[in-house]
Amino acid sequence: MITLAGVSKTYKNGVNALYDINLEIKQGEFVYIIGPTGSGKSTLIKLLDGEEVPTKGNVDVVGINVGKLKHSRVPLYRRNIGVVFQDFRLLEAKTVFENISYALEVINMKKDIIRHRVRQVMNLVGLDDKGSSFPNELSGGQQQRVAIARAIANKPKVLIADEPTGNLDPVKSDEIMTLLEKINREEGTTILMVTHDITLVNKHRKRTIVLENGHVAADLSEGGYIKHVQ
Amino acid sequence: MFSRFIRHIKEGFFGVGRHAAMSISSASAVTITLIIISIFVIFTVNVNSMTNKIEGDVQISVMIDYNYESQENIDRIGLAIKELPGVDVVTFSSKEEELNFFIDSFTDEHEKEIFESYREDNPMHNAYYVKIKDGNDLQALKTQIDAIEGVANSNYGGESSVMLVDALGSVRTGGFVIVVALSLLAIFLIQNTIKVTILARANEIAIMRNVGAKNGFIRAPFVVEGMIIGALGAIIPIFATIFGYIFAYSKLNGILISSMFIMIPPHPFVLQISLLLVGVGMLVGLIGSFLSVTKYLRWKR
Numbered sequence: 001m002i003t004l005a006g007v008s009k010t011y012k013n014g015v016n017a018l019y020d021i022n023l024e025i026k027q028g029e030f031v032y033i034i035g036p037t038g039s040g041k042s043t044l045i046k047l048l049d050g051e052e053v054p055t056k057g058n059v060d061v062v063g064i065n066v067g068k069l070k071h072s073r074v075p076l077y078r079r080n081i082g083v084v085f086q087d088f089r090l091l092e093a094k095t096v097f098e099n100i101s102y103a104l105e106v107i108n109m110k111k112d113i114i115r116h117r118v119r120q121v122m123n124l125v126g127l128d129d130k131g132s133s134f135p136n137e138l139s140g141g142q143q144q145r146v147a148i149a150r151a152i153a154n155k156p157k158v159l160i161a162d163e164p165t166g167n168l169d170p171v172k173s174d175e176i177m178t179l180l181e182k183i184n185r186e187e188g189t190t191i192l193m194v195t196h197d198i199t200l201v202n203k204h205r206k207r208t209i210v211l212e213n214g215h216v217a218a219d220l221s222e223g224g225y226i227k228h229v230q
Numbered sequence: 231m232f233s234r235f236i237r238h239i240k241e242g243f244f245g246v247g248r249h250a251a252m253s254i255s256s257a258s259a260v261t262i263t264l265i266i267i268s269i270f271v272i273f274t275v276n277v278n279s280m281t282n283k284i285e286g287d288v289q290i291s292v293m294i295d296y297n298y299e300s301q302e303n304i305d306r307i308g309l310a311i312k313e314l315p316g317v318d319v320v321t322f323s324s325k326e327e328e329l330n331f332f333i334d335s336f337t338d339e340h341e342k343e344i345f346e347s348y349r350e351d352n353p354m355h356n357a358y359y360v361k362i363k364d365g366n367d368l369q370a371l372k373t374q375i376d377a378i379e380g381v382a383n384s385n386y387g388g389e390s391s392v393m394l395v396d397a398l399g400s401v402r403t404g405g406f407v408i409v410v411a412l413s414l415l416a417i418f419l420i421q422n423t424i425k426v427t428i429l430a431r432a433n434e435i436a437i438m439r440n441v442g443a444k445n446g447f448i449r450a451p452f453v454v455e456g457m458i459i460g461a462l463g464a465i466i467p468i469f470a471t472i473f474g475y476i477f478a479y480s481k482l483n484g485i486l487i488s489s490m491f492i493m494i495p496p497h498p499f500v501l502q503i504s505l506l507l508v509g510v511g512m513l514v515g516l517i518g519s520f521l522s523v524t525k526y527l528r529w530k531r
Binding site: 051072074083089093103106108111 | 233234237433434438440445531
């Protein structure tokens with residue numbers, strides 16, 4: 001599903017973000033990526049969603065060599081992956097329903113199919129009764145649920161969650177974790193979750209990839225907190 | 231496909247409304263530009279029409295020598311003139327017609343009678359009237375016509391008409407250059423406005439990119455927005471043009487300075503100018519916003 005072979009990334013300003021990364025993530029896996037600030041987590045996500053191109057090596061996602069994609073093909077590739085951010089990134093002027101349907105309108109899906117699918121994902125994330133609410137009327141946890149619903153609306157094969165619980169209290173974080181596990185289980189979506197939350201990593205144990213200074217410091221299939229990670 | 235088109239139009243209008251203050255500011259920039267463009271276009275088109283009229287009026291009259299009055303010679307000279315490059319229309323006028331024309335130019339019956347006596351021994355020349363394609367060729371053609379065997383002499387309106395044609399030609403070219411320069415300025419202004427709009431909506435664009443919107447899909451509402459701003463900017467110039475030109479035309483009785491400068495009648499001229507202004511406004515909006523969004527999308531992968 002996701003293969004990184006000998007991937008290095010050096011930015012134009014000379015900063016080396018990643019060194020010779022080799023990773024293999026299988027379909028349906030749920031993987032944590034943890035590491036301190038500046039360890040290369042953000043760069044890894046940017047390489048996976050096609051925003052950045054590796055300096056060396058290949059990034060292969062759902063059979064597509066992401067680094068070799070033409071500029072104009074990047075949007076089509078992105079339809080295979082959903083991304084969730086720490087700051088939710090919802091459109092404030094649109095309702096919950098519109099925020100989710102937006103992701104499907106953009107890819108030119110038919111209206112009746114959009115309505116059906118939006119209701120389906122709203123039910124999945126537990127927001128059936130919030131369709132006509134605006135983002136600023138919702139709690140942080142609910143907003144993140146909307147963002148997750150939007151990210152999985154077009155049934156992407158991969159969901160990348162960039163610190164999805166970073167702005168939430170422990171109870172809400174736990175709820176989001178449970179939701180992601182449900183999506184992983186019910187929709188068969190491969191999930192990559194970048195996090196700082198040690199409690200979550202320890203409580204919901206998954207394969208954990210530890211990045212440090214641009215290197216893979218550990219890849220633990222049994223998961224759990226690594227002592228030297230801050 | 232159609233619903234997508236409608237969606238872009240809707241989003242475009244929505245964008246104009248959402249950034250009302252910014253839209254108004256750039257529409258006003260377009261307004262000022264279009265007003266100046268309108269003035270120059272009206273001026274240039276009028277000058278053009280006057281120039282064409284003067285150029286059309288400029289003709290060379292060619293007198294045929296008394297010793298070459300046989301039909302054979304007349305035909306030969308006529309053919310020789312027609313074959314000269316730059317000659318448009320050649321009209322023959324016999325010496326009898328010339329005399330009639332001369333006599334008819336008097337209004338007094340007594341004077342007319344005096345000249346009637348000339349019919350016995352007509353002093354007029356057979357003549358050709360030569361209309362030319364381009365006023366600039368006047369002098370050169372006269373020289374060539376004079377060289378034809380059997381031509382007594384030829385003359386035209388004189389240097390002043392040639393100079394006028396030249397002067398009006400320069401005004402026309404100058405007007406055109408200014409119109410192009412102003413259009414470029416308007417494009418630049420719209421480009422900047424749309425750039426600010428884009429930055430204000432960077433978040434939305436980022437989301438669109440994340441969910442897999444193609445560049446064309448992201449670009450379309452901005453381009454529509456640019457076109458709407460351009461069209462809005464054309465409203466005041468259109469009204470100013472319609473009422474201003476009709477007012478000026480009626481005030482001046484359609485004549486500028488002398489009867490040689492006849493203004494183009496307002497209908498349908500002002501409507502054509504109005505269409506041109508909307509067209510230029512929308513085109514300028516389209517180009518400005520297209521350049522702006524394309525530039526933004528290019529450096530964001």
